[in-house]
Amino acid sequence: MSLEDKLEKIRSPKLQNQKETAVVLSAVEDTLKDQSHSATPTAYFAALLALLSQAIVPPDGIVNKELASSVIYLLDLVTSHVPAALLRFKFSQILTSLGPTLTSQDVEAPLLRSSIGCLESLLLAQDSTAWALPQAQISPRRAIAGLLAFASDHRPKVRKRAQDAITQVLKHPPPGPSLDHPVADMCAEAALGTLSDSLDESSRKKKKSRDHEQGQHQPGLIHALHLVKTVASASGGWPSKSMEPLCEALMGVSRSNNEYLSMAAFEVFEAVFNGMADQFSSSKLPRLMEAVTELKPSQNDSQLLPSWIAVISRGYNVSAQISPEDTFHKLPMLFGMVSEFLSSASHEIRVSASDCLISFLVNCIPDKTVSEPSISDEKVLERLAQAAENLLSVKYQGAWIEVFHVQSALFEALRWRANPLARNIVNIIGELRASESFNGKKEADAVLGSAVQAMGPEAVLEILPLNLTTSGAGQSGRAWLLPILRDNVINTNLAHFRSEFVPLSEAMYQRVIENGDSAKTMEIKIFETIVQQTWALFPGYCNLPLGLDEAFDQGFAELLSNLLYSQPEIRADICRGLQTLVDSNRDILAAEANEEEIRFRNRITKSIAQANLELLATFAGNLLAVLFNVYSQTLPQFRGFILQCINAYLSITKEKDVLDTFTRVIDLLESALAETPSQPPKAKQQQKETPS
Numbered sequence: 001m002s003l004e005d006k007l008e009k010i011r012s013p014k015l016q017n018q019k020e021t022a023v024v025l026s027a028v029e030d031t032l033k034d035q036s037h038s039a040t041p042t043a044y045f046a047a048l049l050a051l052l053s054q055a056i057v058p059p060d061g062i063v064n065k066e067l068a069s070s071v072i073y074l075l076d077l078v079t080s081h082v083p084a085a086l087l088r089f090k091f092s093q094i095l096t097s098l099g100p101t102l103t104s105q106d107v108e109a110p111l112l113r114s115s116i117g118c119l120e121s122l123l124l125a126q127d128s129t130a131w132a133l134p135q136a137q138i139s140p141r142r143a144i145a146g147l148l149a150f151a152s153d154h155r156p157k158v159r160k161r162a163q164d165a166i167t168q169v170l171k172h173p174p175p176g177p178s179l180d181h182p183v184a185d186m187c188a189e190a191a192l193g194t195l196s197d198s199l200d201e202s203s204r205k206k207k208k209s210r211d212h213e214q215g216q217h218q219p220g221l222i223h224a225l226h227l228v229k230t231v232a233s234a235s236g237g238w239p240s241k242s243m244e245p246l247c248e249a250l251m252g253v254s255r256s257n258n259e260y261l262s263m264a265a266f267e268v269f270e271a272v273f274n275g276m277a278d279q280f281s282s283s284k285l286p287r288l289m290e291a292v293t294e295l296k297p298s299q300n301d302s303q304l305l306p307s308w309i310a311v312i313s314r315g316y317n318v319s320a321q322i323s324p325e326d327t328f329h330k331l332p333m334l335f336g337m338v339s340e341f342l343s344s345a346s347h348e349i350r351v352s353a354s355d356c357l358i359s360f361l362v363n364c365i366p367d368k369t370v371s372e373p374s375i376s377d378e379k380v381l382e383r384l385a386q387a388a389e390n391l392l393s394v395k396y397q398g399a400w401i402e403v404f405h406v407q408s409a410l411f412e413a414l415r416w417r418a419n420p421l422a423r424n425i426v427n428i429i430g431e432l433r434a435s436e437s438f439n440g441k442k443e444a445d446a447v448l449g450s451a452v453q454a455m456g457p458e459a460v461l462e463i464l465p466l467n468l469t470t471s472g473a474g475q476s477g478r479a480w481l482l483p484i485l486r487d488n489v490i491n492t493n494l495a496h497f498r499s500e501f502v503p504l505s506e507a508m509y510q511r512v513i514e515n516g517d518s519a520k521t522m523e524i525k526i527f528e529t530i531v532q533q534t535w536a537l538f539p540g541y542c543n544l545p546l547g548l549d550e551a552f553d554q555g556f557a558e559l560l561s562n563l564l565y566s567q568p569e570i571r572a573d574i575c576r577g578l579q580t581l582v583d584s585n586r587d588i589l590a591a592e593a594n595e596e597e598i599r600f601r602n603r604i605t606k607s608i609a610q611a612n613l614e615l616l617a618t619f620a621g622n623l624l625a626v627l628f629n630v631y632s633q634t635l636p637q638f639r640g641f642i643l644q645c646i647n648a649y650l651s652i653t654k655e656k657d658v659l660d661t662f663t664r665v666i667d668l669l670e671s672a673l674a675e676t677p678s679q680p681p682k683a684k685q686q687q688k689e690t691p692s
Contacts, residue, residue, distance in 0.1 A: 003041060003081045010074075024051070024070040041081035048075050049090070052097050061100040062107075069111045072101065076117035084125035091130065092138045094122055102146050113161045116150060119143055120165035128174045131182040144169070144183050148190045151230065152223045159223065163230040170234035179283075184235040188242045191228045195249050198224040218261065225253065225264040232271040240284045246272075247291040254307040262307060269311050273318040285322060289315050300344060306352035309338065313356040320364040327364050329376070332383040334360060339391060342399040354402035358409040365413045371600050373417070381414065385421040392428050404429070404443040411450035416603070419455040423463055426451050430464040434476065448481070449488040456492040457485050457537075461500065468530060469507050482533040489540030491602055494551035497541040502559070505534040509567070528569075535570040538577035544584045544602050548612045552581075557619045561626040571630065575645040578623065581616055582648040585609040613652050620653040624661045 013022045028047045029039060037043045048071050055068035062068050079087070087094075101107050101115040126140045133139035147169075150162035166187060173181035181187075198221040205218075228246070232238050238246055253265040276285045292311055297304040316334060320327040338360075341353035361384075369377040388410045391403045407425055411418050426448065433444040452460050460481075467477045508527045515524045545551065560574055588609035591598055599605050604612075624646060631642045650658060 003077065006077050020066055021070040021073055024067065025074060028074070041078055042083065042086065044074070044078045045082045045086070048078065049094070049097070056097055056100050058096060058099065061104060065111075068101065069108075069114070072098070072111060072114040072118060076114040076121075079118050079121035080124075082121075087122055087125035088127065088130060091122060091126070091140070094118070095138055095143060109155050109158050112150070112155075112158050116147065116158070116161045116165050119147065120168055123165075123169045124172055126174065128176050128182065131174060135186075141183060141186065144186065145190070148187060148194075148227070151191075151227045152194055152220070154219070154223075159226075163227065166230055167234040170231065180235055180239055184231075185239045185242065187231045187235065188239045188246070191224070191231045192242060192245055192249060195221075195224040195228050195253075196245075199249065199252055218258065221253070221261060222264060225261070225268055229264075229268045229271045232268055232275055235275065238272050238275070238284065238288070240287055243284070243288050243291045244294075247288070247295055251295050251297075251304065251308065255304050257303075266307065266310065270314065273314055277318050277321055285315070285319055289319065299341070300346065300349075302344075302346040302349055305341065305344075305346075305349050309341065309349075309352040309356045312338070313359040317359060317363045320366075324364075324366045328366055328369055329380055331360055331364055332380060332387060334364075335384060335387045339387065339396075342391065342396050342402060345398075350399045350402050354399070354406050357406045361406070361409040361413040367600050370413075370415055370417055381417060381421055385410070385414070385418075385425070388422070389425050389428070392425065401440055401443050404440060404447050407447045408450040411447070411454040415454050416456070418451065419459040422451070422455070423459070426455070426460060426463045430478075433480070434478065445484050449484050452485055452488040453490060456496075457489050458493060458496045458500070460485075466504070469504060479530065479533075482530070482537070486533065486536045486540065489537055489543075491544040491546065491604075492541060493547050494541050494545035495547055497538065498551055498556060501534045501537060505531050508534070531567075532569060532573075535573040538573050539580050542577040542580040542584070544588070544604060545581070545612075546603060548581070549615055552615065552619070554619075557623065561623070564626055564630050568634075571634075572641050575627075575641045579641075579645040579648040582613065582652055585612045585616075586651075589613075616649070617652045617654060620649045621657040621661065624649050624653065624657075625664060628661070628665055 007025065010018065010022055010025050013019050028044060028051070031047055032039055032043055051067065051071045052075070055064040055071055056062050098115050098118060101111055102119075107115075123140055123143055130140050133141065135141040135145060144166075147162050147166050150158055151166055153159045153162065170181045170184060170187060173184075176182070198218075202218050202221050228250075250265045250268055254262050256262055272288065273285075276288070289312075292308070292315060295308065297308055299305075312334075316327060316330075335357060338353050338356050341349050344350055344353070369381065373381065388407060391406060392400070396403055407422075407429065410425070411422060414421060429444050429447050432438050433441055433448065438444070448460065448464075464478055464481060465475075466479070466481060467475045468479060508530045511527045512524055512531070515521075520528075560578070564571055564574055586609075588598060588602065588604065589606055591606075593601075595605055627642055627646050627649070631639055631646065634642060650661075653661070
């Protein structure tokens, strides 16, 4: 809002307490007109200063309270529009005039807030020379000291206005070589001193008082934390030389049983980290992390340790944004340091430690170290995988549920590099999962699912074979793996499905056929279930498949066509798989991400996706013919998935083939219509009721 807009609102007051300000503004503007002065910000400023000298007389203080309130309110609006050179020149005069409103004990909050606003505009105009003057003189540093005192005031609006002013001043340092504002250290020391004093006072009250509720009510400490947060947010994190005492004080607050205090302490840490997440302030972060690390609590401190772990997690998250390579190479050390807490008897500590390890894996492993690792990167990844494997030892058995969450995050982070780095982890968890007495099957399934997504089903089945058709001595079947594969197979080699699961399905189905019309035994029902579970994997293998040009040939297309006719129970999975082949590749073509990101996430490019669609288009004509035949033989309530599959292949079919398909459909329709009248009513009723 412009200055004129602000003044216009005052000229037409809506509230009673604004009328006095409107009268003063009118008098100022009449004076400017009488003296033939233009109504510029500088002219308003000069006239208001003259009026201020009538309302406030330094030896006597405020002699006209109403006039002082109106004049200072208008000065607050005008001062920010006045040239900086004039504000620097008039600094001593203005600060002296405002002195009584800033030092008097009985000044009301509205007048105080306006005075703070004037002070803010005045300080923003000062240069390095002015900021170098000592606090003992009438100088900007003395004004900042006043703002710091008001930033912990018991009145919320005064406190908020002072904190906002400090923020603006610290965020706009004068031109100079230093990254920090000249008074950043002063503000940090004052805020830290206020926090320390509040902590001491809180400790004394806690010892004297036996009333639990009274111990919980600590407004002074909350205000001090807000002041520290204000300085941290505005000064690029926190002045480097004050890092250690800040961390020590905040960790002390974190020991409190008051959850609000602990939360406020971590909000300060968050503000410090956020302030360092830029190129100008990032040099402070290593020192801060060293200070936090040195304050590591004891192994079983369930009160403080979770908070400390959370700070470590957040700090290295910011570090990974600023210095990804350096942070990545520190991971094995950090992983080992935090892993030790997983052996704690405290559930809260174990959960905090696992959350921290997961954060490391999610945030501190750059994509490049996975897609194009250097020799040193590979060694770091190997050490991480080994450290994660060590978590499956007996030492951490009490935390295996939390450990499994970490293992899942490891597979998600390593992606295809998990093979061979994490093969031992798959083997160990697979053996645990197979044990009847193991209680963490759900969590183990989640880890193996992540392994399937990362390594691919082929690698997982090399380690944990299904053993469903042949099994040697001591080799039990792992049919429980089929649902895990179904839910997690994606972006893998379609050829593996042909070589592994098509023969398995054929072998199981052959046993069903051999049973003939005999009553189905439990064994035959199991074989039927395995056939269905096998083909339930097909849609996953068709979701962004690798090597489609080698796996999907005429022989495979004919196999699918025959199965669509002969095995209605797996028809839905085959149609969903065929549709997914088209949809997943089309999604890649429509993706807005850059080519490098697409290749990293999916290991295929847009050009490969286009080639896949062109390949599928060559089979579309014959597939559509089969699908239309099957569609016509299927009851209406079971046709939905077939129609969706037909739509997918029509979208990639060449125009000529679409016309040919249309002609065939018309012929089928005409034949069906021609045959209908010749059928007796009873036969037609039987046809409707009997599925193909």
